[in-house]
Structures are given as structure tokens and as C-alpha cells.
Amino acid sequence: MAYDVVVLGSGPGGYVAAIRASQLGFKTAIIEKEALGGICLNWGCIPTKALLKSAQVFEYIKHSKDYGIEATGTADFSAVIKRSRGVADKMSKGVQFLMKKNKIDVIMGFGKLKAKGQIEVKGTDGKSQIVEAKNIILATGGRSRELPSLKIDGKKIIGYREAMVLPQQPKSMIVVGSGAIGVEFGYFYATLGTKVTIVEFMDRIVPVEDEEISKELAKNFKKNGIEIMTSSEVTSVDTSGNGVKAKVKTKDGEVILEADVVLSAVGVAANIEGIGLEELGVKTEKGKIAVDKYYKTNVPGIYAIGDCVPGQALAHVASKEGIICVENIAYGEKKYNHQPEALDYGNVPGCTYCTPEVASVGMTEKQAKDAGYEIKVGKFPLSAAGKATAAGHNEGFIKVIFDAKYGEWLGTHMIGYNVTEMIAETVVARKLETTYHEVLDSIHPHPTMSENIKEAIEVAYGEAIHI
Amino acid sequence: MAYDVVVLGSGPGGYVAAIRASQLGFKTAIIEKEALGGICLNWGCIPTKALLKSAQVFEYIKHSKDYGIEATGTADFSAVIKRSRGVADKMSKGVQFLMKKNKIDVIMGFGKLKAKGQIEVKGTDGKSQIVEAKNIILATGGRSRELPSLKIDGKKIIGYREAMVLPQQPKSMIVVGSGAIGVEFGYFYATLGTKVTIVEFMDRIVPVEDEEISKELAKNFKKNGIEIMTSSEVTSVDTSGNGVKAKVKTKDGEVILEADVVLSAVGVAANIEGIGLEELGVKTEKGKIAVDKYYKTNVPGIYAIGDCVPGQALAHVASKEGIICVENIAYGEKKYNHQPEALDYGNVPGCTYCTPEVASVGMTEKQAKDAGYEIKVGKFPLSAAGKATAAGHNEGFIKVIFDAKYGEWLGTHMIGYNVTEMIAETVVARKLETTYHEVLDSIHPHPTMSENIKEAIEVAYGEAIHI
Amino acid sequence: PAAASASNGRVLASPLAKKLAADKGIDISKVAGSGDGGRIIKRDIDNYTPAAGGGQAAAA
Numbered sequence: 001m002a003y004d005v006v007v008l009g010s011g012p013g014g015y016v017a018a019i020r021a022s023q024l025g026f027k028t029a030i031i032e033k034e035a036l037g038g039i040c041l042n043w044g045c046i047p048t049k050a051l052l053k054s055a056q057v058f059e060y061i062k063h064s065k066d067y068g069i070e071a072t073g074t075a076d077f078s079a080v081i082k083r084s085r086g087v088a089d090k091m092s093k094g095v096q097f098l099m100k101k102n103k104i105d106v107i108m109g110f111g112k113l114k115a116k117g118q119i120e121v122k123g124t125d126g127k128s129q130i131v132e133a134k135n136i137i138l139a140t141g142g143r144s145r146e147l148p149s150l151k152i153d154g155k156k157i158i159g160y161r162e163a164m165v166l167p168q169q170p171k172s173m174i175v176v177g178s179g180a181i182g183v184e185f186g187y188f189y190a191t192l193g194t195k196v197t198i199v200e201f202m203d204r205i206v207p208v209e210d211e212e213i214s215k216e217l218a219k220n221f222k223k224n225g226i227e228i229m230t231s232s233e234v235t236s237v238d239t240s241g242n243g244v245k246a247k248v249k250t251k252d253g254e255v256i257l258e259a260d261v262v263l264s265a266v267g268v269a270a271n272i273e274g275i276g277l278e279e280l281g282v283k284t285e286k287g288k289i290a291v292d293k294y295y296k297t298n299v300p301g302i303y304a305i306g307d308c309v310p311g312q313a314l315a316h317v318a319s320k321e322g323i324i325c326v327e328n329i330a331y332g333e334k335k336y337n338h339q340p341e342a343l344d345y346g347n348v349p350g351c352t353y354c355t356p357e358v359a360s361v362g363m364t365e366k367q368a369k370d371a372g373y374e375i376k377v378g379k380f381p382l383s384a385a386g387k388a389t390a391a392g393h394n395e396g397f398i399k400v401i402f403d404a405k406y407g408e409w410l411g412t413h414m415i416g417y418n419v420t421e422m423i424a425e426t427v428v429a430r431k432l433e434t435t436y437h438e439v440l441d442s443i444h445p446h447p448t449m450s451e452n453i454k455e456a457i458e459v460a461y462g463e464a465i466h467i
Numbered sequence: 468m469a470y471d472v473v474v475l476g477s478g479p480g481g482y483v484a485a486i487r488a489s490q491l492g493f494k495t496a497i498i499e500k501e502a503l504g505g506i507c508l509n510w511g512c513i514p515t516k517a518l519l520k521s522a523q524v525f526e527y528i529k530h531s532k533d534y535g536i537e538a539t540g541t542a543d544f545s546a547v548i549k550r551s552r553g554v555a556d557k558m559s560k561g562v563q564f565l566m567k568k569n570k571i572d573v574i575m576g577f578g579k580l581k582a583k584g585q586i587e588v589k590g591t592d593g594k595s596q597i598v599e600a601k602n603i604i605l606a607t608g609g610r611s612r613e614l615p616s617l618k619i620d621g622k623k624i625i626g627y628r629e630a631m632v633l634p635q636q637p638k639s640m641i642v643v644g645s646g647a648i649g650v651e652f653g654y655f656y657a658t659l660g661t662k663v664t665i666v667e668f669m670d671r672i673v674p675v676e677d678e679e680i681s682k683e684l685a686k687n688f689k690k691n692g693i694e695i696m697t698s699s700e701v702t703s704v705d706t707s708g709n710g711v712k713a714k715v716k717t718k719d720g721e722v723i724l725e726a727d728v729v730l731s732a733v734g735v736a737a738n739i740e741g742i743g744l745e746e747l748g749v750k751t752e753k754g755k756i757a758v759d760k761y762y763k764t765n766v767p768g769i770y771a772i773g774d775c776v777p778g779q780a781l782a783h784v785a786s787k788e789g790i791i792c793v794e795n796i797a798y799g800e801k802k803y804n805h806q807p808e809a810l811d812y813g814n815v816p817g818c819t820y821c822t823p824e825v826a827s828v829g830m831t832e833k834q835a836k837d838a839g840y841e842i843k844v845g846k847f848p849l850s851a852a853g854k855a856t857a858a859g860h861n862e863g864f865i866k867v868i869f870d871a872k873y874g875e876w877l878g879t880h881m882i883g884y885n886v887t888e889m890i891a892e893t894v895v896a897r898k899l900e901t902t903y904h905e906v907l908d909s910i911h912p913h914p915t916m917s918e919n920i921k922e923a924i925e926v927a928y929g930e931a932i933h934i
Numbered sequence: 935p936a937a938a939s940a941s942n943g944r945v946l947a948s949p950l951a952k953k954l955a956a957d958k959g960i961d962i963s964k965v966a967g968s969g970d971g972g973r974i975i976k977r978d979i980d981n982y983t984p985a986a987g988g989g990q991a992a993a994a
């Protein structure tokens with residue numbers, strides 16, 4: 001029995017693609033070797049946000065006096081971990097329910113392209129079966145990138161998976177890499193009392209963000225006792241003793257850092273090995289599967305989405321790619337009357353959920369200048385915001401960038417309380433090709449953090465009221 | 468020395484109008500009888516949000532075990548109140564700074580229209596002065612509406628001012644009225660341990676919201692021990708004993724409620740008395756100053772904005788009215804080249820900051836149907852949302868309403884964690900006249916609460932992935 | 935006022951205005967925009983009356 005669509009991998013790329021396929025009338029199956037929901041639900045977005053919430057609750061307790069509350073408390077590390085696993089399990093079960101509800105066959109095992117329209121699945125019991133499909137969508141995701149100097153041993157040099165389920169809280173930790181994953185874990189452990197040092201190769205943390213964001217985050221992290229070493233590189237780690245001794249090359253020479261454990265958070269490598277790409281001649285490029293704007297590979301009938309293709313390695317990107325890919329297949333087969341629009345990778349928001357939160361979309365100031373725009377920049381400090389003051393979260397700012405000529409909204413960069421919930425406004429407004437005028441004419445509720453986006457725009461145009 | 472613009476009252480309507488006037492080159496003064504910032508900063512939006520934040524921190528402590536934290540604590544009522552006053556003071560001082568920075572003369576005292584272009588100001592020292600102005604903007608705001616059966620005595624029958632600074636926490640409280648102010652105080656006191664009963668005349672609480680919102684909020688409040696009596700009316704209050712005995716007329720007959728104190732929160736009355744309206748022939752209508760869409764009264768040179776004119780009694784409305792009013796004066800005098808667009812009162816967001824939060828904009832389901840629209844409604848329960856689960860806030864939902872014919876976004880109604888920060892997206896998208904398509908093509912970050920707006924739209928169009 | 939088409943021939947119109955125009959058979963390039971920067975918005979379509987001889991409304 002052949003399927004219309006078979007998806008390999010059940011992360012937010014794969015399971016969403018499968019559901020959309022089923023909705024559009026395709027007979028659909030999904031193959032997963034481990035747990036439904038992929039990295040995102042089991043070892044990524046969701047369990048980390050559960051950990052971070054525990055840290056934030058703990059912070060409120062530590063600062064309760066500032067709110068007129070007398071409280072003391074301790075974080076029970078294993079209870080915090082257990083809660084996070086419970087949240088992940090719940091969401092993974094949710095995917096199971098969704099598969100059933102959408103009548104998608106779930107095939108557990110390791111899948112490998114066998115021939116055109118055929119995937120071989122090896123179950124955990126060692127038995128193999130062939131699954132036939134008209135359309136195959138590869139959504140195998142990614143894993144921790146490993147540096148030669150920083151081989152993950154799972155005990156003293158760990159990746160994100162181990163960092164989420166450590167048997168006990170380390171007293172000290174070196175975090176290598178300061179992208180979203182690195183700073184989220186850094187914040188989490190530091191808040192719970194671990195002595196954290198972040199080592200970053202570039203000259204600033206969260207290097208994909210606007211430079212001012214990096215500076216503000218570093219300032220806040222340092223205030224909270226996190227050590228930050230930028231323009232620095234771990235060249236080797238000695239794990240022979242009780243803890244680890246990491247050799248770090250800095251601008252000022254070599255330093256030895258000692259800690260209980262090293263977390264390697266230096267990026268993502270796509271899962272493209274052993275899945276039959278070479279055998280079927282599916283092209284890859286720089287370690288990822290090469291696709292067109294509708295996620296077709298060079299081999300007809302084979303598609304790829306999510307972390308295993310180029311583009312931001314983010315869950316919301318994977319999901320949208322899955323939807324576009326499937327809708328376009330349906331469009332081609334006349335099962336759907338609307339050809340989906342290609343994804344605009346320049347309008348994808350990125351969020352980091354430490355405290356303060358970071359959220360951004362579009363061009364940084366430097367990117368806008370480099371692209372030749374004459375720009376108007378507005379920055380509003382949240383120390384001047386009523387809601388921030390009432391909430392006791394005065395750190396951070398909102399920065400907006402507009403094209404001076406036509407008023408196009410080029411980018412938004414926010415750091416502060418709750419900003420991750422506020423970035424969608426910019427995404428939608430950019431999608432609708434707003435100019436600054438329409439946003440200023442849209443009433444933002446008072447008192448919110450979100451009204452400060454409007455204030456920042458006013459700053460850009462010299463009409464700022466509250467600063 | 469005559470001013471170009473004099474503003475009477477320094478709330479979010481008045482002080483914002485004054486700043487915009489000064490920015491546009493007008494010589495400006497502001498008259499205030501009490502404290503800069505008006506109700507909003509001193510006795511409204513800001514201090515209440517500070518109180519609510521303390522309550523929320525206290526809730527986290529009460530539920531800390533759910534997050535893997537062992538903690539105990541007590542709320543120090545007077546410290547909570549003191550913090551709130553500190554926040555209000557800080558923001559009021561901020562307005563003082565802004566007046567100075569914008570070179571706006573601040574004249575303290577009670578102002579009254581004297582003649583065309585003249586206001587008489589009586590200072591606290593009893594001395595009077597005449598302030599001359601080409602343009603006068605009335606921004607005198609509002610106060611608690613009083614029911615004949617519920618005269619505020621400031622001790623046992625109190626208004627919002629007293630409720631913000633009670634010398635000690637009452638053991639029990641009757642809240643009359645369940646608009647935003649009533650439910651915010653109800654939530655605050657209940658969370659701190661006061662036994663709260665809310666009495667509402669209409670058949671549901673937060674009666675301006677969509678009916679399903681009222682139901683969900685009531686469910687959550689009841690779960691948290693707040694008693695709710697709808698279709699009920701306090702007919703008299705006996706304050707002769709230790710506390711109060713309130714006679715309540717319900718559908719099932721009369722009930723006597725006993726409590727320490729009654730909070731009257733039955734709406735706002737405009738401050739239109741004693742300010743010379745009658746003397747100068749300024750027209751009023753239903754207790755408010757009558758204005759056109761640029762806030763001109765019937766008397767040339769006299770304008771009015773904020774809570775003393777019709778329209779939603781909200782700070783963000785008052786501020787925007789002030790800006791539009793002033794920009795239009797400037798436009799008329801050729802000091803500004805852009806005639807401002809009139810405010811669209813149908814696209815004003817409303818927020819309530821209790822837990823769960825409520826935020827909405829546009830038409831309710833009933834309003835849309837009554838207006839003759841054929842509609843598509845999508846409702847996404849936050850119990851299915853990953854971020855809500857990670858945050859431990861699974862209550863509530865997001866409901867969106869679209870016109871079935873053209874896909875116009877008619878309304879959004881949200882109840883749950885952080886929704887007040889998420890409503891601006893709908894406001895801006897509606898301003899830009901989106902259809903549902905563009906919003907679905909705008910990537911919302913995962914995992915956030917805001918991505919569930921997209922999910923709700925998918926529900927409306929039968930494309931829901933996560934439910 | 936001139937129709938809100940940019941020099942590149944692109945029509946500046948809100949998504950809703952485009953949909954309304956298409957549904958009502960109005961040639962949107964003939965509509966004058968009253969929105970920001972001359973953008974065509976819903977009210978422009980609602981208020982549109984085809985000039986004699988021009989922009990004839992097709993039967994829906």
C-alpha cells in the first residue's frame with residue numbers, strides 16, 4: 001500500500017507537514033526513530049522553556065522583597081528537571097494524539113531512502129520494512145555541532161541533551177558558544193546558583209543580534225554574576241581530574257578555566273548521514289540538503305524541510321517550510337487552489353528566552369547600513385516605561401529601524417521583559433508593508449510593554465513623547 | 468503673556484497633548500490641581516499594575532512547588548502598598564521631567580474657563596491668576612461614578628483611590644461592578660487572602676467583553692475562591708456595625724452580604740463641573756463635553772479630550788486624542804503638514820490585568836452577528852499551547868472573528884497569560900486592513916503565547932494544526 | 935487625485951481593498967487612494983463610483 005506522502009522525522013517540521021498533508025487529503029505516514037515531536041518538543045524549545053520558567057519563579061522569590069513579599073525558598077534541582085521532562089512528555093503525547101486524530105500512520109524506526117518512492121525503515125526490533133510513497137519529505141533535523149577540541153563525552157563535556165537532565169546541579173559550568181541555546185542554559189544555571197562562564201569566539205555574545213542587544217545582554221548577565229569571555233576560544237579540555245580544565249585562547253593570551261562541566265553549544269549540524277542521500281543522488285550543500293523555494297530536492301518526489309536544509313534552524317521556520325512544501329505539492333496535484341507564497345527568510349523572528357528576553361526580526365542597524373539604506377533609528381529605554389516599572393523589570397530597550405526614504409520598517413530589536421510576545425506585531429506589519437505612520441496610528445494599550453514599540457518609532461521620527 | 472496652547476489637566480490626555488504641542492512649536496502651559504500624570508499615573512493604570520504584580524509574585528510563591536521550587540512567604544500588605552505608591556511617584560516625577568524638558572510651564576491650581584482665551588487658576592495658596600491662551604484644551608478627566616445607594620464615605624464604602632491605599636488589608640470585601648477596575652481589585656485582594664465577592668448588575672462579569680471571555684474569567688475567579696453574583700444589585704448598605712451589611716437584590720430574592728468594606732467600581736463620571744463650561748456656553752451631552760472628530764467643542768478655540776469626552780475611558784485613548792487634537796490645530800495653523808487621521812474607536816484595544824489577563828479589540832461575536840456579518844470564528848484553547856504548558860499557565864483561550872466574505876479581521880478576544888502584550892498585533896493588522904492570509908503567512912515565533920493567534924486563525928479556516 | 939500606483943506600476947492597496955475590488959469587479963488601478971501615502975483602503979472601494987466611460991464594474 002503506497003502513501004501519498006511520507007515524512008521522515010517528526011519534529012516541528014515533520015509532524016506539521018504530515019498534519020497539513022492529511023488535511024489536504026493525502027494518505028500520510030510519518031517515520032520517527034526516537035520520540036514524536038523531534039528535538040523541539042523533547043530536547044529543545046519546550047523543555048528549555050520549562051526550565052527557564054522555574055528559574056524565573058526562583059528569581060521572583062529571591063527578589064520578593066522588592067514586591068512587598070517576604071519569602072524564602074530553594075530550588076530543588078531534580079524537581080525542576082522532572083517538571084521539564086513532564087512538560088516535554090505532555091507535548092510529545094499531544095503530537096501522538098494529533099497523528100491519530102489526523103489519521104496519520106506512525107512508523108517507529110530508522111528510515112533510509114531505498115529507491116525512488118521507497119523508504120526502508122528499521123524498527124527497534126531489528127526488523128525492516130519498506131514504506132512506499134509518492135512524495136517523500138525529509139525532516140530529519142539536526143544535532144549539536146561538535147568541535148574537534150570539544151568532543152562531547154556526555155559526562156564532563158556535554159551537549160544540550162545532557163544539560164537538560166543532569167543528575168545534579170554542577171557548582172560551576174563553562175558554556176562554549178553564546179547563541180540562543182548557550183545563553184539560555186547559562187542564564188538557567190546561573191540563576192539556580194551555578195557559577196557560569198560563557199566563552200564566545202566572536203567579539204560579542206548573541207552575535208546574530210544587533211550589536212546594542214549584545215551589549216545590553218552582556219551588561220545584564222554580568223550584573224547577575226555570569227562571566228563572559230568574548231573573542232575567546234576553547235582550544236582543549238583536560239577531563240582527567242575531578243572536574244575539567246579548559247584551555248582558553250583569549251586576546252590577552254591563554255587562560256585555564258576550571259569547572260565541573262563544559263557545555264558545548266556551538267551550533268547545529270544537519271542529520272544527513274546514513275539516510276540514503278548519496279545512493280539516490282540527492283544533492284547536499286555545505287552539509288545541508290539543497291532545495292528550491294518549495295523545498296524540492298534535485299530528485300523528483302523528494303523534498304526536505306527544517307533543520308536539515310538551509311535557513312534559520314528554528315522550529316517556526318521548520319513548521320512553515322513543512323506547510324509550504326505540502327501545500328505546493330497539493331497545488332501541483334490540483335488538490336489545493338492556492339499556490340503558497342515562498343517563505344521570506346528576511347522576516348523571520350528570532351527569540352531568546354533568558355532574562356532579559358531578546359526578540360528581533362529584520363535587519364540589524366549594521367545590516368541596514370551595509371545594504372545601503374539611509375535609516376532612521378529609534379531606541380526607547382524600558383527604564384522610562386510605566387509597565388516595566390510597575391513590573392519591576394526596567395532593564396533593556398526597544399530599537400526600531402526604518403528606511404528614511406519611504407518609511408519601510410526594516411527591523412526591530414528588543415531586549416527586556418516579555419519582548420518575545422511582542423515581536424509578532426513587527427512581523428505582521430512588515431508582511432503588510434506598513435510605513436511608520438500606520439503603526440503610530442494604531443493604538444497600543446496602556447500600560448503595556450508593547451506600547452513602547454510605538455514610543456521607539458516616535459523616537460526615530462523625532463516625535464517621542466515619553467523620553 | 469499669552470500661550471499658544473494651554474492644557475487643563477495633566478493626565479495621559481493632557482500631558483501628552485502638551486508635549487506634542489511644544490514639539491510642534493507652540494508655547495505651551497499645563498494647569499493641574501493635584502499631581503502631574505493625572506489619574507492614570509497616580510491613581511489608575513500604573514499603581515494598580517504595581518499592586519497586581521505583587522499579587523502575581525505572591526501567586527508564584529504559593530505555587531512554587533509546581534515549578535520545582537520549595538518556598539514559603541507572606542505578603543506584607545503595607546509594603547505592597549508602599550511599593551505601589553513608589554512606582555506612581557516615580558512615574559509622576561517622570562512627567563515633571565518631561566514638562567521641563569519640553570519647556571512647558573506647569574501651573575499648579577484649579578483652573579476654570581473665564582472668557583474666550585482666558586483661564587483663571589486658583590492656587591493652593593488661594594491666590595488667583597489669569598492664564599491667556601489662543602487654544603485651550605480641556606483634559607479634566609474623570610472620577611468614580613457614585614450610585615445613590617452606594618455613597619462613598621472613604622472608610623467602609625470606598626472608591627478606587629482608597630482601595631489603593633487602605634491602612635490594612637480587609638478580611639473581606641464586596642466589589643460592586645465588574646469592569647476592568649472591579650475585577651483587577653477583586654483579583655488583587657483575593658490573591659492576598661481577602662474574601663472577595665463581586666456583585667455585578669449585568670448577567671456576566673466584564674460585560675463589555677465577548678461572552679465567552681466573561682465565562683472563562685468567571686470560571687477562573689471562582690476556582691481561585693472569588694465569589695461572583697451576577698444579575699445582582701446592591702440596594703443599600705448598612706455601615707452602622709463593625710463592618711458593612713449590604714442588601715443585594717438577586718434574581719432569587721434579597722440577600723444580605725457582610726464584609727469589612729465595600730468597593731464601588733461602577734464606572735467613571737467626567738469632571739465637567741465648576742470649570743466654566745456653562746458660563747462660556749460649551750456644550751455637554753450625557754455628562755460629557757461634546758466634541759467633533761478633531762476634539763473641537765462648539766466654542767472656537769476650546770477643545771476637549773480624554774475621559775471628559777465620549778469614547779472609551781482609557782489612557783491610550785486620551786493620549787491619542789490629545790495628539791490628534793494638537794496636530795490638527797497645528798495643521799490648521801500651517802505648522803504641521805499632515806492632517807491627522809481621526810481616531811477609529813472601533814480599533815481601540817482594551818486590557819484587563821488580572822490573572823488570567825484579558826485583551827480584546829474590535830467586535831465581539833455578538834456584535835459582528837448583530838452588524839449582519841457572516842463570520843468565521845476560531846478559538847484556540849491555551850491548554851494546547853506549548854509555551855503555556857512550559858509556563859504553567861494553561862488557562863484561557865484566543866478567539867478570532869473574521870468576515871467570511873472578504874476575510875476581514877473583525878475582532879480578537881483573548882484571555883490568558885500575557886495576552887495584554889499580544890493585542891497590538893491585531894490592532895496594527897486591522898489598521899493595515901489585512902485579510903487572514905497575510906497573518907498566516909507571517910511567521911510567529913515558537914514557543915510563544917502569541918503564536919496561538921495564528922493557531923486560532925487556522926481554526927477559523929479549518930486549517931488548524933495543533934488541535 | 936491620481937490613482938495610487940507607484941512609478942513601477944505597482945498599485946498600493948491594502949489586502950482587504952484588493953479583495954473587495956476583485957469581488958466587486960472594480961479595476962483597482964482606477965481608484966484613488968485616501969490611506970497613508972495614497973494607499974487604497976477599504977473606504978476608497980466602498981465609496982468608489984466608476985466615472986462615465988471608465989472603470990466599468992463587471993458583473994460579479
Ligand SMILES: Cc1cc2nc3c(=O)[nH]c(=O)nc-3n(C[C@H](O)[C@H](O)[C@H](O)COP(=O)(O)OP(=O)(O)OC[C@H]3O[C@@H](n4cnc5c(N)ncnc54)[C@H](O)[C@@H]3O)c2cc1C
Pocket residue numbers: 008009010011012013014015031032033034035036037038039040041043044045046048109110111112139140141142160181271275305306307308313314315316317318913914
Ligand atoms: C536546546 C534547544 C533549544 C531550542 N529552542 C528553540 C526555541 O526556543 N525556538 C525555536 O524556534 N527553536 C528552538 N530550537 C531549535 C529547534 O528545536 C529546531 O529548529 C527544530 O526542532 C527543527 O525541527 P525539525 O523538524 O527540522 O527537526 P527536529 O526537531 O530535529 O526533528 C527531527 C526528527 O527526526 C528524527 N529523525 C532523524 N533522522 C531520522 C531517521 N533517519 N529516521 C527516523 N527518524 C529520524 C529525529 O529523531 C527527530 O525526532 C532549540 C534547539 C535546541 C537544541
Ligand SMILES: Cc1cc2nc3c(=O)[nH]c(=O)nc-3n(C[C@H](O)[C@H](O)[C@H](O)COP(=O)(O)OP(=O)(O)OC[C@H]3O[C@@H](n4cnc5c(N)ncnc54)[C@H](O)[C@@H]3O)c2cc1C
Pocket residue numbers: 446447475476477478479480481498499500501502503504505506507508510511512513515576577578579606607608609627648738742772773774775780781782783784785
Ligand atoms: C483604578 C483605575 C485603573 C485604571 N487602569 C487603566 C489601565 O490599566 N489602562 C487604561 O488605559 N486606563 C486605565 N484607567 C483609566 C485611565 O486612568 C483614564 O482613562 C485616564 O487617566 C484618562 O486620562 P485623562 O487625561 O482624560 O484624565 P485624568 O487622568 O483623569 O487626569 C485629569 C487631570 O486633570 C486634573 N484636573 C481636573 N480638573 C481640573 C481643574 N479644573 N483644574 C486643574 N486640574 C484639573 C486632575 O487633577 C487630573 O490630574 C484606570 C482608571 C482607574 C481609576
